[in-house]
Amino acid sequence: MHQSIKAPETVVSLLDILFYPDPLLRKIAAPVANVDGRVADLVDNMLDTMYHAPGIGLAATQINVHERIVVIDVSEESDSPITLINPEIKALDGEGEMQEGCLSIPGIFETIKRPSQVQVAAIDREGNPFELEADGLLAVCIQHELDHLDGKLFVDYLSPLKRNRIRKKMIKAAKERDEEEFDDDE
């Protein structure tokens, strides 16, 4: 066993985000058995990654960790993070449309129809169970992230034709990204 070097707390740990159409995004996440220090660290790293992206929500699936963990922050000042561990939707109501985008499908924004109100039960970062009722952007974001845990993406709500167009676009973008890594001197 070699000794691990502990990073100072201020260091931001960024995790790599999977990009559509990576099949790993389709894996169904397993429930978290114990909310312990390992999970708390993972949550913190997920929040750092989400803020840096920048995004308003991130599911563990997107960083190739297939456990039922979601982080969200829809606040103006990015200072109100919400952690949902083993989340379960208790009730859905209403209907609304919103333009959604996804950190795993960068640059694509599409109008998606979903229930406009949601009631969800989950466990927080400290291991305490809680319930949350949401509407507006938060309600949409919760549903979007919970979909990830079941291997579902917002493009699945689009027509196959549209989804295929996005798929091709993302494959092309991935190639360009690989090339850029050599060109970009920044």
Added chain:
Amino acid sequence: MAVLDVRVAAVNVMLDMQSGGGSLTRLLPIAQQQVADADKALLQALCFGMARWSGRLSGLVDGLLKKPLKRKDTDIYILMQLGVFQLAYTRIAPHAAVDTTVAAVKHFKKPWAKGLVNAVLRNFQRRGDSLVELLDEPACYSHPPWLLSRFKKDWPDHWQDIIEHGNQQAPMTLRVNRRSVSTVDYLLQLNDCEFEANTVEGISSALTLKKPVPVQSLPNFDNGYISVQDAAAQIAAPLLGKGNGKRLLDACSAPGGKTAHALEHGEWRQVVALDHDADRLNRVKQTLQRLNFEDRCELHCTDAADTNSWWDGDAFDAILLDAPCSGTGVIRRHPDIKLLRREHDIEKLVGVQRILLNALWETLAPGGQLLYVTCSVLKDENEKQISWFLEQKDNAREIEINLPFGTSRSAGCIQILPGEHDMDGFFYALLAKT
């Protein structure tokens, strides 16, 4: 989940607008659905500000670039303008303005531009003030050259005022529905909600708010006590008179502010409201519904000039022709006019106005009156238009408008220039058929 970065969204709106996607009024609500709720107000401020100062911002960016960008890099050019706008005209902290703007480059997939955008913005921070002094007149006044020369030609003594007020932000003015509440009583209701407002001299229905507020927060908005309308637009209904069982035509009615005001002000037997744009006519309908005037107004989606298609032959006692115009009197409310309007549009608009005047004149009863209105300050659309009309119609004469304002006035015409009593620029002419 990701929402679109507000600065990227702002650049997209300006790009769409400049490639023929429509006005800010059309594009902004669509773009606002793509950004976080918290960014909606900022997106609006960025887009309106960039449109308002577009001439100056491009002048400044040009001064900072060693060589012009290629046409295909217009996105980067607009992003630079956005950066300069934030540094020069907003309270966004300079370092945040630079960092977020440079970060937005990533979205446009032009990594080479990152360093350039950064350099341009840092240079502006260092020597922006000295660059302003080097700007030519159109850039300095942030108006396109053709419009600047029109203003100078038409208003040799007032063109600078017109431009200065055109570049300011317009106040939010309310029209009190005095069927529901008196202007004074509504002012008291506003004061109860701690909204400050002033009355407007000579326009008894108007209250100008000291600070704009969301309409829904105004007391009794849903009950139809008030509507949002510039004071200069509130002159139309009183000029049309009390109605007294007569029949009124509102030929280009959308969005319906003046239609509703005519119904609030007068006892018209019937009001017929037309507009050629179905979506916009729908807004007239909504306005009338909120104010409970639905039953008293007949709506037709049609081109007013094509009288065969809509007119039943029953002549009108009064006609309001709020004619399609250049909008050069309301640039402070619609700064995108400066980017979208072209010089050759004016001639076309003058032609459309003539066709409308001629066609509608035939639907007016002898003894009836036609009120011609534009929100333009260009003489071709206004007083010259009326002189042309009077010259070719023997049965038309002007009626004196007795109102305490108007920068330029002749017998039957008044021209309010933007900023006068803090109003929009409007032109009114009242014509009687003999």
